[in-house]
Amino acid sequence: MTDGQERAWSDLAPRYVLEAPRDEAATSVRPGAAVTLREVWGRDAPLIVEIGSGQGHAMIHAATARPETNFLAVEVFTAGLARTMLGAERAGLENLRLVEANAPEVLEHLLPPASIDELWVFFPDPWHKNKHTKRRLLTPEFATIAAQAVRDGGVLRLATDWEQYARQMREVLDAAPEFARSFQGPWAERFEGRVLTAFERKGARAGRAIRDLTYERRDRG
Structure with missing residues (x-):
């Protein structure tokens, strides 16, 4: 850095930074490590x-535009989290927290069940080579874990500039x-709350269309 x-x-x-009790891996989250959001x-x-x-x-x-909402950024790359903290400090944000950990484990072990109002997955690594697609985040297993963490009526928002991955997300x-x-129709409208990032600009310059998806968590009852 x-x-x-x-x-x-x-x-x-x-x-x-929200410290996550670790399991064996450096970015893991130990089962039973759920935090209390109010604290x-x-x-x-x-x-x-x-x-x-x-x-x-x-x-x-988003945190600047919506001070009445709590935000949590989940990332495994230290330098990206450091830049986020510097930006949050410049903006004087009090409603943003960060965690350096594997996303599925954050959803499954760190956050209480049904505690998320909106879950965003914007431009995840597409692992576009055929031999690497098994590493993609959006799988049926992830959908199950996300459903555990999102409250009834909560929203899951996704975006990607890789059409094949977008179709896989939608299928899952x-x-x-x-x-x-x-x-x-086939795709959701672009989420107005998503700021235009370097990833989106890069995809657009390469001629790749940006595809959005939006899903609502069904009532558990």
Whole structure:
């Protein structure tokens, strides 16, 4: 990391980083490690979680625009989290927290069940080579874990610039009994709350169309 990013970890991590009790791996979350949201944010408020927050552009933009909402950025790359903290400090944000951990384990072990109002997965790694597609995040197993974490009536928002991956996402979530489509036609409208990031610009410059998907968590009853 740069000197500034190192400073972010030493000076800002106590303020922004949510420490996750580890299992065996460095970015794992130990089962039974669920946090109390009121203790983390100091209030009761809707919670929006972004998986793969990168450098934090979407989170910082959203947290600034919606101070009444709690936000959690989930990322495994330290430098990206450091940049997010620097941006959060410049914006004076109090409603944003970060966690360096594997996303499925955050949803399954760290956050209480049915605690997320909106779950965002924007531009996840497409692993576009055939031999690597098994590494993709969006699988039936992930859909089950996400359904556990999202409250009834909560929203799952996704976006990608890889058409084949978008179709896989749609196939997985259409088959998930816990989720229902919140859009008509083949794709959802672009989510207005998603700030234009470097990933989206890169995809557009390469001529790849951006495809959005939106699903609602069905009532558990």
